[in-house]
Amino acid sequence: MATPWATPEELRVHLKLAVIDEEQAAEKIAAAEETIRGAIWQRVDAVAADELFLVGNGRTVVNLPEMPVTAVTTVHQDGTLLVEGTDYRYNRYGILTRLGACWPLDADVAVVYDHGYADADRPDVFKTVCLQVAGRAWVRASAGVAAESLGDRSVTYDKDRTGENLSSFEERLLERYARGPESR
Incomplete structure (x- = not known):
């Protein structure tokens, strides 16, 4: 805590x-x-390995709700594990960008990430x-x-x-x- x-x-x-x-x-x-x-x-406070479930929006970016994002451990799209740098990238402002594609409309996007300030x-x-x-x-x-x-x-x-x-x-x-x- x-x-x-x-x-x-x-x-x-x-x-x-x-x-x-x-x-x-x-x-x-x-x-x-x-x-x-x-x-x-x-x-605000640091949280490690926070699990989040989003829904694809048909665009190249989705927003993670907490900032700053300090790490993204895993991203799954409809159960398929995506690879950082190849399939997605993220920034500290909570923007998760799908590379070379869009987040399919209504796709299940599961993210495990660290966020907040130590x-x-x-x-x-x-x-x-x-x-x-x-x-x-x-x-x-x-x-x-x-x-x-x-x-x-x-x-x-x-x-x-x-x-x-x-x-x-x-x-x-x-x-x-x-x-x-x-x-x-």
């Missing part, structure tokens, strides 16, 4: 607090990571945005109640007011790392 993108101590320093509840801070950081992953449609290689922008989102959630946690019920106790939080949504500036910072729904 990958290490958290930021530590409770880094969140404490970011917020300029004398002390911080480390357990709550770790929860805010984990929630911020999930918010970022959801916004850019990426896992902890040491993860761009600093992820930590920066994570600390910003976690910091807003920390500061505004009690101000974000949008609705509250009494019977069987129910509380609904407004994520805009708790700071758990990404700002437009943060979205622009992360935009280059996003793949989007077209690859799903």
